[in-house]
Amino acid sequence: MTLELHEVAVAPKGAGPLFPPITLTVRPGEVATVMGPSGIGKSTLLDAVGAHLAHGFTLSGSIRLDGRDLLPLPPETRRVGLMFQEAVLFPHLSVGDNLAFGLARSVRGRAARRAAVEAALDRAGLADLYDRDPATLSGGQRSRAALMRTLLAEPRALLLDEPFSKLDATLRGDLRAFTFTHIRSRKISALLVTHDPADVEATGGSVIELTEWAPRGSTRECPHHTRRRNPDPERGETP
Numbered sequence: 595m596t597l598e599l600h601e602v603a604v605a606p607k608g609a610g611p612l613f614p615p616i617t618l619t620v621r622p623g624e625v626a627t628v629m630g631p632s633g634i635g636k637s638t639l640l641d642a643v644g645a646h647l648a649h650g651f652t653l654s655g656s657i658r659l660d661g662r663d664l665l666p667l668p669p670e671t672r673r674v675g676l677m678f679q680e681a682v683l684f685p686h687l688s689v690g691d692n693l694a695f696g697l698a699r700s701v702r703g704r705a706a707r708r709a710a711v712e713a714a715l716d717r718a719g720l721a722d723l724y725d726r727d728p729a730t731l732s733g734g735q736r737s738r739a740a741l742m743r744t745l746l747a748e749p750r751a752l753l754l755d756e757p758f759s760k761l762d763a764t765l766r767g768d769l770r771a772f773t774f775t776h777i778r779s780r781k782i783s784a785l786l787v788t789h790d791p792a793d794v795e796a797t798g799g800s801v802i803e804l805t806e807w808a809p810r811g812s813t814r815e816c817p818h819h820t821r822r823r824n825p826d827p828e829r830g831e832t833p
């Protein structure tokens with residue numbers, strides 16, 4: 595799925611935009627990285643795509659997923675999945691029921707749904723944990739369970755907000771590889787916020803750097819966000 599942002603800007607009510615308007619296209623299977631200093635608005639930009647923007651913000655520009663205007667749609671119909679630094683599971687549901695909650699409605703019937711969840715647990719190295727209380731999982735197991743819950747919803751776009759930063763190095767590498775492979779094979783378009791160069795390296799996708807918006811009349815220069823694109827092997831481009 596292609597995610598297109600055109601002149602997207604977010605502004606706290608009564609104030610100017612956090613960063614100069616962003617225009618970018620994320621191709622199917624691509625992970626585009628959003629970088630920039632703390633507080634510049636990286637998470638806020640993802641919130642805008644996922645329809646989770648806080649009331650204190652106004653949004654301008656357009657956001658399309660496979661040509662469809664996302665802005666009028668509520669979060670539950672956008673088919674945009676989220677993955678955060680803190681993996682949160684519902685505490686009152688078993689691990690398996692947490693994943694079943696995310697499972698796409700197209701999987702029908704109790705037995706088929708159970709089998710789909712068990713297969714997902716297996717793929718994430720969580721076999722036999724269907725009935726476990728989420729509170730008893732390790733941090734890494736919780737991250738993997740939350741990721742599988744997100745992926746089982748069959749999102750068309752994914753928003754990844756520092757999703758691997760709390761994991762140890764080995765687990766981070768494993769989960770990153772698993773996530774990016776899934777994104778490529780399902781042709782999902784993904785936006786990643788990270789401070790970790792190893793994440794950026796692994797994406798092979800575009801990098802967007804958000805820079806501060808200098809208000810009109812300011813004597814400072816008004817820097818614009820910059821975009822660099824990694825080579826696309828499918829277009830015959832080489833590094």
Ligand SMILES: Nc1ncnc2c1ncn2[C@@H]1O[C@H](COP(=O)(O)OP(=O)(O)OP(=O)(O)O)[C@@H](O)[C@H]1O
Binds near residue numbers: 631637638650
């Ligand atoms: N609900 C809100 N209402 C008004 N302002 C907010 C709200 N939430 C965040 N902000 C402000 O919006 C700005 C952008 O925050 P955001 O979390 O998007 O930055 P970020 O680039 O993701 O930062 P970090 O790298 O530290 O996570 C910050 O100045 C923050 O204080």
